[in-house]
Amino acid sequence: MTPSREVPGCLNGGQFRFVKKTLLFSSLAVAVLVVLRRYSYFPETSSNWHSRYGFSCKANSEGSDYFSSSPDNVNVIHLKRMVYPKPETLKPPRTNVLSVSPWLAPIVWEGNFNIDILNELFRQENVRIGLTVFAIKKYIRFLKTFIETAEKFFMVGYPVNYYIFTDLVSNVTNFNMTVGPRKQLIFLEVPSYERWQDVTMRRMQMIRDFTKQRFASEVDYLVCVDVDMRFQDHVGVEILSDVFGTLHPAFFVKGRDKFTFERRPESQAYIPEDEGDFYYAGGYFGGKVEEVYKLTNHCHHAMLTDKANNIEAIWHDESYLNNYFLYYKKPTKILSPEYLWNERDGTAFYLRKRRLISLHKNADEVRN
Numbered sequence: 001m002t003p004s005r006e007v008p009g010c011l012n013g014g015q016f017r018f019v020k021k022t023l024l025f026s027s028l029a030v031a032v033l034v035v036l037r038r039y040s041y042f043p044e045t046s047s048n049w050h051s052r053y054g055f056s057c058k059a060n061s062e063g064s065d066y067f068s069s070s071p072d073n074v075n076v077i078h079l080k081r082m083v084y085p086k087p088e089t090l091k092p093p094r095t096n097v098l099s100v101s102p103w104l105a106p107i108v109w110e111g112n113f114n115i116d117i118l119n120e121l122f123r124q125e126n127v128r129i130g131l132t133v134f135a136i137k138k139y140i141r142f143l144k145t146f147i148e149t150a151e152k153f154f155m156v157g158y159p160v161n162y163y164i165f166t167d168l169v170s171n172v173t174n175f176n177m178t179v180g181p182r183k184q185l186i187f188l189e190v191p192s193y194e195r196w197q198d199v200t201m202r203r204m205q206m207i208r209d210f211t212k213q214r215f216a217s218e219v220d221y222l223v224c225v226d227v228d229m230r231f232q233d234h235v236g237v238e239i240l241s242d243v244f245g246t247l248h249p250a251f252f253v254k255g256r257d258k259f260t261f262e263r264r265p266e267s268q269a270y271i272p273e274d275e276g277d278f279y280y281a282g283g284y285f286g287g288k289v290e291e292v293y294k295l296t297n298h299c300h301h302a303m304l305t306d307k308a309n310n311i312e313a314i315w316h317d318e319s320y321l322n323n324y325f326l327y328y329k330k331p332t333k334i335l336s337p338e339y340l341w342n343e344r345d346g347t348a349f350y351l352r353k354r355r356l357i358s359l360h361k362n363a364d365e366v367r368n
């Protein structure tokens with residue numbers, strides 16, 4: 001028997017075979033992964049998300065399929081030289097407000113972002129934004145102010161499609177509203193409902209349907225808001241993220257016991273007393289088109305299920321939205337009440353800006 005020779009730094013026969021097998025196995029595993037990826041067996045990372053929802057259109061960012069492009073084709077972003085104050089690790093710019101959620105979603109407050117950096121990042125991506133708003137029946141009266149103030153403050157300098165859902169297009173086109181360059185007013189005629197609760201809830205279905213029909217090929221992000229509003233300060237790309245929600249101005253300092261979540265377990269919107277992160281407003285959410293599709297589709301189905309069971313959540317679409325943000329998809333960005341404040345609420349020490357104001361209205365009159 002020949003004693004095995006151990007040469008320092010070299011492999012013996014057994015070790016060599018082991019290394020050979022390991023290398024062979026790893027190469028095979030990598031090859032299998034590449035093939036699976038190529039043919040989108042990982043739906044959540046596939047850029048061709050539309051096909052999963054039964055419709056097809058072009059994904060919005062070119063060259064995003066990193067794995068099928070050679071490194072030379074990858075869209076490389078090159079930011080211009082910018083001079084700005086260094087972020088101070090031990091000196092947060094805002095100390096009297098929560099700036100990040102427990103799942104690490106930023107909460108957007110004036111002072112905790114640098115709009116120049118964000119503009120540089122988003123301009124490189126050539127983002128196109130859709131703003132959806134419903135002006136049905138008497139709510140048409142709010143539209144002119146809404147659009148005029150949006151023109152001054154909403155996504156200034158970016159291409160924006162205003163998607164105006166209305167039951168009578170001829171009633172709103174004679175408003176004679178004009179918009180600036182790269183802005184477009186697009187009127188979408190949709191059915192009206194007798195009950196105001198149905199009008200507000202059906203927005204989920206209509207946004208979902210139009211996302212499929214046209215938004216997906218026209219814009220990258222959607223921002224979905226109420227019409228009884230007035231912009232009065234900057235609202236820009238700092239709000240954009242995969243999916244965002246907004247802290248309801250009436251609840252953000254309150255405890256869970258005060259949140260007006262749906263409390264009946266029979267409803268699809270049910271949230272028990274000891275759960276809930278924030279109370280989000282029904283009138284201000286958005287995100288990438290793909291995420292808004294998922295959100296509106298989910299909420300619409302939840303409403304239909306409840307309807308079939310003869311139950312309607314206490315705050316309609318807002319209750320279903322809160323359930324979605326708690327259990328299905330936590331927002332990746334959260335807008336502070338700067339982004340949704342009530343006309344009659346004055347101001348507060350932590351509010352450096354009041355960007356979008358919910359107008360006071362005679363609800364009984366305007367809804368009937």
Ligand SMILES: CC(=O)N[C@H]1[C@@H](OP(=O)(O)OP(=O)(O)OC[C@H]2O[C@@H](n3ccc(=O)[nH]c3=O)[C@H](O)[C@@H]2O)O[C@H](CO)[C@H](O)[C@@H]1O
Nearest residue numbers: 134135136139196199200226227228281282283315316318
């Ligand atoms: C600021 C905010 O978070 N508002 C939410 C809140 O009440 P609001 O009292 O703000 O609801 P609302 O009366 O403004 O109705 C919601 C929206 O539906 C549209 N509309 C409604 C009725 C109608 O006849 N015509 C019409 O166009 C319109 O765009 C309106 O802004 O709770 C509602 C559900 O109860 C919705 O979740 C709202 O988004």
Ligand SMILES: [Mn+2]
Nearest residue numbers: 226227228283
């Ligand atoms: Mn409203």
